Amino acid sequence: MTKTAIITGAGSGLGLEAVRDLVEQGWTVHGVDIPGSMANDVVESTSSNRFHPHFCDIRDAGAVAATMSAINLESGRVNALIASAGVLRLGPLAEMSVEDFDAVFGVNVRGLWVCVREAMPMIRRAADAGEVARIVLLSSVSALRPKIDSGAYSASKAAVSQLTRVLSVECAKHGILVNALAPGTVNTPMVNDLNEPGTRGNWRPSGPSPIGRIAQPTDIVRVMRFLLSEDAGYVTGTTIPVDGGTQAAFVPPE
Numbered sequence: 001m002t003k004t005a006i007i008t009g010a011g012s013g014l015g016l017e018a019v020r021d022l023v024e025q026g027w028t029v030h031g032v033d034i035p036g037s038m039a040n041d042v043v044e045s046t047s048s049n050r051f052h053p054h055f056c057d058i059r060d061a062g063a064v065a066a067t068m069s070a071i072n073l074e075s076g077r078v079n080a081l082i083a084s085a086g087v088l089r090l091g092p093l094a095e096m097s098v099e100d101f102d103a104v105f106g107v108n109v110r111g112l113w114v115c116v117r118e119a120m121p122m123i124r125r126a127a128d129a130g131e132v133a134r135i136v137l138l139s140s141v142s143a144l145r146p147k148i149d150s151g152a153y154s155a156s157k158a159a160v161s162q163l164t165r166v167l168s169v170e171c172a173k174h175g176i177l178v179n180a181l182a183p184g185t186v187n188t189p190m191v192n193d194l195n196e197p198g199t200r201g202n203w204r205p206s207g208p209s210p211i212g213r214i215a216q217p218t219d220i221v222r223v224m225r226f227l228l229s230e231d232a233g234y235v236t237g238t239t240i241p242v243d244g245g246t247q248a249a250f251v252p253p254e
């Protein structure tokens, strides 16, 4: 039986790579992203009838509920939710605008939680049928080792990791496994857009890991694939760093 996933943030970066990977493996994928974000080339590059784009701002709980109802009508049960939608806003905590702070928590925490809540009945149905039932949330290395000028983002990702822990225990009896991934710097528009001069203040990306490079989206999606596999059947409640050792030990400046 074909497996079905919902991927938020499907129009870019890690979400987009996850769409490509799962469609290639034969999954049916419902991609959720803000209106206009999923460029035609995304839809065309995954032109199979197994990819279904949905346009929704996850800050709008009513819109998320409507989107999940539409997915429910199409698919009924869902084997995996990948919550990749996220935003990064920079600035010292004492100077950051309320709008930026709200954007970070509205998308990365509240929006993520609303997606989990609304998708849960469909994931429960997959679990009750004895199928794989998984939730993978995108945290960040910044949840484990925060940096200056991204305090709100780091706090939001720490919240994602805490939601992961509690949700995993609440869901365990239903046969649903919940984990988070904590990438270091990944080559995606979220980070690359900050290469423009004057866009990032004192904030710096973590940069090349001890392994000697930044991550490519496939580095993260391969671990996601493991979390969706039978091999991960005894893994739940974790935040797995996929950061090439970035936060493993402090490297003093030369």
Ligand SMILES: NC(=O)c1ccc[n+]([C@@H]2O[C@H](COP(=O)([O-])OP(=O)(O)OC[C@H]3O[C@@H](n4cnc5c(N)ncnc54)[C@H](O)[C@@H]3O)[C@@H](O)[C@H]2O)c1
Residues within 6 Å of the ligand: 008, 009, 010, 011, 012, 013, 014, 015, 032, 033, 034, 037, 056, 057, 058, 059, 083, 084, 085, 086, 087, 107, 111, 138, 139, 140, 141, 182, 183, 184, 185, 186, 187, 188, 189, 190, 191
């Ligand atoms: N790129 C990195 O270095 C990095 C590192 C650690 C964690 N992460 C996390 O991984 C996830 C994916 O990041 P990415 O690098 O692919 O970023 P990205 O900017 O390339 O993609 C994020 C996607 O989320 C969507 N999105 C934003 N706000 C939304 C909203 N309100 N409703 C619906 N969709 C919305 C965007 O439109 C975009 O398509 C994020 O949660 C991010 O915080 C990224």
